[in-house]
Amino acid sequence: MSRTAPSTSRAGGVLAATCISTLVVNANTSAVSILLPAISEDTGTSVTTLQWAVTGYSLVGAAVIVTSGSLGDVFGRKRVFQLGLLLFVVSCVLIALAESGGMVIAGRVIQGAAGATILACGLSLLSVANEDEAQLRAVSLWGAAAAVGAAAGPLLGGVLVDITGWQGLFWIDAAVAVLCMLLTFVTVAESRDPDRPRSIDYAGTVLIAATLTPLILAVTESSDWGWLSPATLGCFAISIAAGWAFIVVEKRVAVPLLDLALLRNRVLVGSTIAILIGAGTINGLMYLLSLYFQDPSTLDFSPLQAGLATLPATVGLVVVAPLVPKLAAKFGGRQTIGVGFVLTTVGFVIVGFVQSDWRYVAFLLPLVAIAVGMGLSNGPASSAATASVPQSQVGGASGVSNMARYVGAAVATALAATVYGTVIGNRTDDGAGQAEALADGLAAASWLMAVLSFLGVLMALVIAKHRAARGTVDDAVASAAAITHTLPTTASGAAEATR
Template sequence: MSTTGHDAPAAGAGRAAGRGVLFAACVSALVVNANTSAVTILLPAISEDVGAPIDVLQWAVTGYMLVGAAVIVTSGALGDVFGRRRIFLGGLVLFVLSCALIALSSGAAGVIGGRMIQGAAGSTILACGMSLLSVGSSGTGQLKAITLWGAASAVGAAVGPLVGGVLVGTTGWQGLFWIDAAIAAACIPVTLAAVAESRDPDRPRSIDVLGTVLVAVALVPLVLALSEGGGWGWASAPTIGCLVLSVLGGAGFVAAERRATAPLVDLRLLRNRVLIGSTLAILLVAGIINALMYLLSLYFQDPAGFGMTALEAGLATLPAAAAMIAVTPLITPLAVKIGPRQAVALGFALAVAGAGVMILVTADWSYATFVIPLMVLSVGLGFANGPASSASTSAVSADEVGQASGISNMARYVGGSLAVAAASTVFTAVSDSHATAGEPAGDALAAGLAGAALLLTLLSAAGVALAVLMGRHRGDPAGAVQLAAAAAATSHTIPTRPVAASGGAPA
């Protein structure tokens, strides 16, 4: 990636990233990922405080992901054209403001609107933070910087639910957003003082605004149909209208990308079957993880379920997070030994087993009964996600790594938004149906969770089937950056080899 200005870092093999850019990029990535994973734990407390039902506040999760999907590649392009430090700072400021808006909200509209703004801010911070690290280092120094960034992202995603649970019981749910705002604000003066500005003068100055808009046009109606189709009727005019609009938006996006000077997605990359297979795997894993955390947060805290506090629910998710982290050192060696395709298929097969057991859930289940299937499911998703994430960038040439990581990260947001909306609909519809039939509240709630678990099982089975698309791709040898990439793969795709930063820098 080219840089301009006399303060831009000079090129050099093995150049380490400066402490300022490491601090700003890694700390902000940790905060963004912790905030993202914590919000589902907060939903019951937010619902009680603002007087909004959970199915409405679901949009605080899906809205965040929808905006993130539309913005994550665009924000990287804006950084290339107008300055990566400038856009990164804009993301930090927007994140701070969105946190304040959410914390001060007394109704669902403020929380949901703030979270959608936060989706834009978070994706901008992640995209431009990675670009700043890439342009500020090279060779082994770049890999070390990326390893630290990946580790920070993984830690943030793992501890978010626990931190959210602690804060609900001490400061109220608003405390998470005030603390996150303060930490993000602390990154601003560090960035101003210690991070050099950089641009890509060789990149076309055109920004694919139309493509960004069409991503939203394709996704928002689809999520709306998945969320509201049960109430509207699946064959009703509003549901069909949303689905038609989504298809038109998708078709328009493809047409726009063919004509764009600097498209969000280089459609030629979609001929790469390894990239397509790994991207679909990433989409499914992100969807299953996000839907699972959403469902468990509601079930564990519901009085008809376990009636846990937010802290107890956060602690209850730790076995799943710990299992995924514990297998990280095994993921890359396994993928190298048996091949990424086989590792992805094995991972999804384990996920099928874990989610399949949860189809049998009843109101009599204790928390201990959940632990083993949750750990099996988490281990499986870890084994599927790490090799898929690595393959998505290692199966393309060095100058295409940025585009490939952008595609896979967009898929991660898309998968999360669609799966949470679908799982929430199934959970609510089945629970309401059983409650209407006169079943006790605990039985109806368990039936809803079982129905949603069936959906997750089917998604996992689809992952086993699509692994064939990845072909005979050879994995990279195990190393620190591969381990960090595997750990961070639940929230972001990071490159596992030095790349010359280009207009499509790792996003």
């Protein structure tokens, strides 16, 4: 992120506007999976189709997260932040008024762009409105708000479904976003980065979306189309061509979306893949459990009960994460990441043996293992990403890791939904009961998540030794926020010292 002199904004107002908005965005994002069965029943759209409400959000977020920050630097951070809030309000109203699944998905796609813009520009506004210790304190509070929102979202969604219907979440979020717009208008001064070139990599943004969309479409529809069908192979071909075009464009534009030179950094690449895997598996898990827990054939939980049931995975992750920086400082970042992914793998393997007669208590141990494992791996992986580069490249490294979270969430959720739905369909065709078919689907998807988590263990081996964060309070907050965003730590820019 580019630094400029602190603006004349009233710092308290900037802090309130940005922290409230990031809390709402992250709570909204994590709540949606819990709402899917209710939305499906209301709109008559299958939950398989509605997975695009999750993957579409993440797909657009991946394309926009870096570009929106650049737009703020060039055209004004307050202006672009306000635009993000306006888009968020529009998307919430569109979803709340939706009478079809397609309208819900369209609203969530818009919301993906809005959420990424709010996070990117909000953090920039907060940084330029403060300096030194005040900046560290403000960014830490922003990170805490992000972590709390992500953890509380599923429970909040469950509560609101029972009280207001699933639409209530979006009406409330729209109202809060309007409040943030007013607060921003009154208290936040405009700021730009006058030293940044005015060139924006719009082509890179489009090509990111063009790479991911056909890939996810092919994965999602492969059970109906067939893996070797012309449609599936055509989608893969388009994805590969768009990916190649993205690389060509990034080599030629003045200010690329992704500095390809960063990909020569082994620590950054390994930690980014670890971040992608962590974000992907937690999102895939939440999607699967929200459906499985609420299905009448299995546990038949209400949305509120399902929200409560996922607390060990969401709150547990956020509670464990702040304790991790000191462990990483003592034992090493890559060792902590490796142990974390081992625990996550074990948790998914246990769920891989699920039977149709399992009660909720049988899920508690693996959920705790997954939460602790992800708490151990998320923070050190994010810290490694920004510690592996000089201070001048910390913003670029943060952008890469933040983009990776969205990519991981989109791809892994699509894979999990495809495996889950395909196995259920195959087992049902073979004459299995609904509960048995659902359990087999969850088991198969969990084995896939276990394989992905084990790849995280291998990434820990790839990551070279690097400086770990010291374990301060700010490092603890950055570790807790790592489930949603990469924040600076006391190790950020450490590579400069080795040159």
